[in-house]
Amino acid sequence: MMSLPARLGALSPYLQACGPLKALLPRAVNTEVLMKPALCGHFGARLAHTDIKIPDFSDYRRIEVLDAEKSSQESSNARRTFSYLVTGSTAVVGVYAAKTVVTQFVSSMSASADVLALSKIEIKLSDIPEGKNMTFKWRGKPLFVRHRTEKEIAAEQNVDLSELRDPQHDRDRVTNPTWVIVIGVCTHLGCVPIANAGEYGGYYCPCHGSHYDASGRIRKGPAPLNLEVPYYEFPDEDTVIVG
Amino acid sequence: HLKPTEIQRFQRTSRQSAVVVVHTVDKMVASMWRISGAVNRAFGRAGYPLLLSLRRGQASVSYAQSLLGAPETRLTTLSNGLRIASEETNQATCTVGLWIGCGSRYESEKNNGAGFFLEHMAFKGTKKHPQSALEKAVESMGAHLSAYTSREHTAYYMKTLAKDLPKAVELLAEVVQSSSLSEADIEQQRNVVLRELEEVQGSLQDVCLDLLHATAFQGTPLGHSVLGPSANARTLTRNDLVEYISSHYKAPRMVLATAGGVNHDELVALAKQHFSGISFEYEGDAVPVLSPCRFTGSEIRMRDDALPLAHIAIAVEGAGAANPDIVPLMVANSIIGSYDITFGGGKHLSSRLARLAAELNLCHSFQAFHSSYNDTGLLGIYFVTDKHKIEDMMHWAQNAWMNLCTTVTESDVARAKNALKASLVGQLNGTTPVCDDIGRHILNYGRRIPLAEWDARIEGVTPRIVRDVCSKYIYDKCPAVSAVGPIEQLPDYNRMRSAMYWLRF
Numbered sequence: 001m002m003s004l005p006a007r008l009g010a011l012s013p014y015l016q017a018c019g020p021l022k023a024l025l026p027r028a029v030n031t032e033v034l035m036k037p038a039l040c041g042h043f044g045a046r047l048a049h050t051d052i053k054i055p056d057f058s059d060y061r062r063i064e065v066l067d068a069e070k071s072s073q074e075s076s077n078a079r080r081t082f083s084y085l086v087t088g089s090t091a092v093v094g095v096y097a098a099k100t101v102v103t104q105f106v107s108s109m110s111a112s113a114d115v116l117a118l119s120k121i122e123i124k125l126s127d128i129p130e131g132k133n134m135t136f137k138w139r140g141k142p143l144f145v146r147h148r149t150e151k152e153i154a155a156e157q158n159v160d161l162s163e164l165r166d167p168q169h170d171r172d173r174v175t176n177p178t179w180v181i182v183i184g185v186c187t188h189l190g191c192v193p194i195a196n197a198g199e200y201g202g203y204y205c206p207c208h209g210s211h212y213d214a215s216g217r218i219r220k221g222p223a224p225l226n227l228e229v230p231y232y233e234f235p236d237e238d239t240v241i242v243g
Numbered sequence: 244h245l246k247p248t249e250i251q252r253f254q255r256t257s258r259q260s261a262v263v264v265v266h267t268v269d270k271m272v273a274s275m276w277r278i279s280g281a282v283n284r285a286f287g288r289a290g291y292p293l294l295l296s297l298r299r300g301q302a303s304v305s306y307a308q309s310l311l312g313a314p315e316t317r318l319t320t321l322s323n324g325l326r327i328a329s330e331e332t333n334q335a336t337c338t339v340g341l342w343i344g345c346g347s348r349y350e351s352e353k354n355n356g357a358g359f360f361l362e363h364m365a366f367k368g369t370k371k372h373p374q375s376a377l378e379k380a381v382e383s384m385g386a387h388l389s390a391y392t393s394r395e396h397t398a399y400y401m402k403t404l405a406k407d408l409p410k411a412v413e414l415l416a417e418v419v420q421s422s423s424l425s426e427a428d429i430e431q432q433r434n435v436v437l438r439e440l441e442e443v444q445g446s447l448q449d450v451c452l453d454l455l456h457a458t459a460f461q462g463t464p465l466g467h468s469v470l471g472p473s474a475n476a477r478t479l480t481r482n483d484l485v486e487y488i489s490s491h492y493k494a495p496r497m498v499l500a501t502a503g504g505v506n507h508d509e510l511v512a513l514a515k516q517h518f519s520g521i522s523f524e525y526e527g528d529a530v531p532v533l534s535p536c537r538f539t540g541s542e543i544r545m546r547d548d549a550l551p552l553a554h555i556a557i558a559v560e561g562a563g564a565a566n567p568d569i570v571p572l573m574v575a576n577s578i579i580g581s582y583d584i585t586f587g588g589g590k591h592l593s594s595r596l597a598r599l600a601a602e603l604n605l606c607h608s609f610q611a612f613h614s615s616y617n618d619t620g621l622l623g624i625y626f627v628t629d630k631h632k633i634e635d636m637m638h639w640a641q642n643a644w645m646n647l648c649t650t651v652t653e654s655d656v657a658r659a660k661n662a663l664k665a666s667l668v669g670q671l672n673g674t675t676p677v678c679d680d681i682g683r684h685i686l687n688y689g690r691r692i693p694l695a696e697w698d699a700r701i702e703g704v705t706p707r708i709v710r711d712v713c714s715k716y717i718y719d720k721c722p723a724v725s726a727v728g729p730i731e732q733l734p735d736y737n738r739m740r741s742a743m744y745w746l747r748f
Contacts, residue, residue: 048440048441048473049450049453049468050440050453050468050471051472051474052454052457052543054458054462054466056462057461065537065539067537068462068463069463069536069537070537071535071536071537071538071619072537072538072539072560073538076720080719
């Protein structure tokens with residue numbers, strides 16, 4: 001698109017063949033010089049609409065329309081396609097960039113790295129001797145990591161499921177039978193059970209007398225469910241990452 | 244192959260009802276005409292509406308008779324290439340003239356305006372008849388001698404009694420071949436031309452359309468105005484005019500056309516007598532060749548808040564005169580039609596845009612036009628409106644274009660075809676329009692297209708064809724816009740460009 005603004009001016013005094021020059025002079029200083037026709041065009045007033053010269057926009061034209069003697073119809077499709085392609089791809093790229101920027105700003109409001117770091121806990125298993133239960137603070141709750149003995153493992157695996165209030169076999173509750181990892185919150189009313197206590201060799205909740213076994217299952221007492229087993233994995237022999 | 248007409252002119256009568264297709268003649272004076280339909284004519288004569296009358300025979304000539312009744316145009320070519328065409332009807336008067344295939348398109352920047360200047364010099368006397376003698380000769384016959392110059396045609400013609408044909412042909416031959424072009428007259432005419440340039444500034448319609456051509460065909464000869472710049476009016480010399488004549492007034496590019504009570508053979512004999520001397524050879528064999536003209540989607544804004552109304556024209560590249568697409572485009576323009584605030588139809592006008600213009604007070608007038616040249620054209624809408632309605636009017640005008648490309652219906656096309664046929668017949672109301680028609684047709688197509696052929700071509704237009712052809716020329720194309728007056732409200736070019744397509748899926 002090439003646009004040209006022009007101003008309409010008052011024309012009549014000037015539309016004469018260099019006639020009224022004399023009348024415009026307050027005092028004829030050197031009339032001969034000033035009467036020369038060459039000075040007619042130097043007033044700067046545009047005389048008629050036919051005097052408007054459309055500037056040469058060749059510097060801005062595309063190559064296909066530089067030649068004034070060639071119809072612009074043939075190239076019109078190609079030019080339009082090019083323009084639309086460029087616009088379209090810029091739009092796609094722009095939308096993607098906008099989406100990225102917005103996502104970055106919005107996701108800055110989500111949990112920060114230090115908070116996220118708290119969501120996982122890495123435990124060195126060699127610190128826990130056999131038979132011992134260690135408690136860690138994880139996500140604001142106590143986490144029990146118990147290193148079970150062979151006897152305990154065998155005992156738990158042989159328990160008859162019909163005895164259990166919340167029937168779950170031991171293998172469904174542990175990945176590696178040596179290690180029991182449960183959240184230490186009693187499923188009754190939320191107290192923290194005591195390790196290595198109770199009649200079943202597991203945990204005992206002192207608040208209302210719930211007895212859990214070495215697999216964290218409820219055996220006796222008011223609690224309805226077994227102790228919750230969180231997600232954990234063993235990246236190697238010696239560590240476990242919970243969460 | 245089809246060679247339809249490029250230009251139609253219509254007589255403005257005192258009664259105007261459904262206005263139909265308008266094409267511009269880019270003459271320097273009075274470019275636009277409008278027609279009242281044939282129905283209107285019946286109003287005047289019969290005294291009661293023709294359509295309501297069950298007695299069909301009331302019209303003096305039926306449409307079918309108009310088509311076939313016109314005598315065939317006879318065409319002869321002289322040995323030097325001059326073509327002679329005449330339509331003989333039994334009338335006491337005739338129009339005889341010379342139509343020459345030259346105009347401002349053949350001029351360069353340096354001699355732009357030479358043709359127009361020459362037209363002024365034409366009646367200043369010839370070698371045999373000095374000015375007063377020429378005037379006396381014409382006046383004593385009671386004849387009218389006129390001329391016009393347009394971008395591609397120049398015409399010198401005389402309206403006279405049929406019996407004065409020999410004298411008329413003789414005078415015309417002199418005017419064209421041996422105009423005296425005296426230095427004194429040239430100097431005197433400079434002022435007249437400048438005066439005329441000044442006067443044209445008042446006709447904002449001409450200014451607007453000239454600027455439209457200047458911007459649409461920028462850098463090409465079609466961008467030149469017929470009048471030429473004022474600098475050229477001051478500096479053109481006798482040599483320039485003589486050179487112009489010797490380069491362009493050649494016999495193969497001329498047509499001697501006549502309409503009225505003339506005999507073709509008599510005319511040929513007269514032509515042989517007076518026009519055999521016109522040369523058909525060019526100096527140095529330099530035959531001027533018309534190269535194509537590039538159209539540029541662009542705009543020109545001439546803002547002047549002191550003017551009362553804004554004159555705006557928007558156009559896309561149209562079809563050349565010999566292009567078969569002309570007929571569907573004429574029908575399309577007929578669908579949009581034209582409008583003037585003095586129309587009494589109001590919301591019952593047939594054109595949708597006219598209805599909107601009347602109901603929403605969108606404009607003072609608008610018309611759809613199609614100026615076609617040898618190989619290109621301008622298809623557009625010109626409107627005059629108040630400065631607060633420009634945006635709305637532009638929106639609805641482009642909306643009308645979009646409707647043409649997408650939703651034009653059977654009834655629209657049927658109505659437009661009827662209106663177009665009526666206007667084609669109705670404009671040939673006199674020896675002069677007929678003669679002009681003949682002259683231009685021969686120059687454009689090499690033959691006269693008879694009305695029956697027009698009728699057949701128009702009949703073959705269907706809504707699908709209108710949609711396809713309009714989409715080809717209008718849909719998603721860059722328009723050229725020219726605006727004069729208090730045009731602050733005219734939208735930015737990019738917005739007008741965006742209105743050239745619809746987002747439809």
